[in-house]
Amino acid sequence: MLDFLDDLGHGIYAIDTGFQRPRFDAAYLMVEDGRAAFIDTGTNYAVPRLLAALEALGLARDAVDWVIPTHVHLDHAGGVGLLMDALPRARALIHPRGLRHLVDPKALWLGAMAVYGEAEMMRSYGRLVPVPTERAEASHDEQVLMLAGRPLRLIDTPGHARHHHAIWDERSRSWFTGDTFGLSYRVFDVDGRAWLTPTTTPVQFEPEPLKATTQRLLEARPEAMLLTHYGRVGGSEAEVRRLAAQMLVQLDEMVALALALRDAPDRHERLKAGLLDGYLAHLRAHGHAADADAAAWLALDAELNAQGLEVWLDRPPR
Known part of the structure; x- marks a missing residue:
């Protein structure tokens, strides 16, 4: 098992996204009868870990049906767009108040940059990737x-x-x-x-x-x-x-x-x-x-x- 992947039972796995420090920020992978869903993704920099978790569990990328951020704060949803690019069959299910911010993340980026500054945004989150409109729903x-x-x-x-x-x-x-x-x-x-x-x-x-x-x-x-x-x-x-x-x-x-x-x-x-x-x-x-x-x-x-x-x-x- 990967050192950042924990089996919680019931087909649920916690993935340490590596954000800020160890065991600080988790994404979850649920597996059921060969199909999978991610719940929260971490940032762009977490995406290689999420994909590695799939591989370690013997799942193809097209086995993922859903990507579900709990909300659009970037430590939870910053990697949704980049992850979706790697998952050909997945759809994103997003709270209706957050949907537009992941389809067009400009306002989300500017709001976070006002708090953290551009240098910190690039260091911690990376440039946000839009979720394709046709693959996202509220x-x-x-x-x-x-x-x-x-x-x-x-x-x-x-x-x-x-x-x-x-x-x-x-x-x-x-x-x-x-x-x-x-x-x-x-x-x-x-x-x-x-x-x-x-x-x-x-x-x-x-x-x-x-x-x-x-x-x-x-x-x-x-x-x-x-x-x-x-x-x-x-x-x-x-x-x-x-x-x-x-x-x-x-x-x-x-x-x-x-x-x-x-x-x-x-x-x-x-x-x-x-x-x-x-x-x-x-x-x-x-x-x-x-x-x-x-x-x-x-x-x-x-x-x-x-x-x-x-x-x-x-x-x-x-």
Whole structure:
């Protein structure tokens, strides 16, 4: 088995896309009766790994029927167009609010470049490749897609982004959650228990829709969640509910911190520091050392989540 490919059972494989650092960003490959689907792709630079995973599993490129990004943030969907070029029979299934951005990625590129700058965009993501219009379609809430007779149910999951859907697999009793069920890095596991925190990255974070989405995910009584950042968490319905409660407590704390700092002159730096302090406090309660290495690991999330909370604070009421 490739060192970046993990067999999760039920025909589901996690692929470490190599984005930023090891075990940070996952794409998923589902295989059923010789047919396949990718759920999230990572960036352009992940595409060789995705194709290598197919080869390692003895699958031809024309065995892939679907490419399904959970949403169009580039660490999830930046490689969709380039991957589609290599998969002659695949169709892309994209949230209706995100479809136009992958068919014509100019606005997506410019928006991300405004945050990161062109040099970082080229280093981390590469030039975006459009998805051919005739090979792309919009998902809809409660859509059921068949992969070689295996049903996959899609639901609209706003809160992290308005262009986000999640995918339910009854066979494994798992949701592919993208970013709606937070972040959980394996370096923070303690005695087999995962630690999880919400993600509020720019630009469409909304706390109340995210809470509603979390409750809707739990209604299916999932036994595992398949996170893009990173991997499979849960193992039982009770464990998934424990993680959901952990996430919602932290979400309320993060929102309260942001509101308290709304008018602070040094808002960004104080918000970033407050988020990092909160992560480390919860890690210590989890039984982790929460040392300097943990702070360094979470520094990027503190920066991006602070940015997303500030966009939310400054957004005019709808």
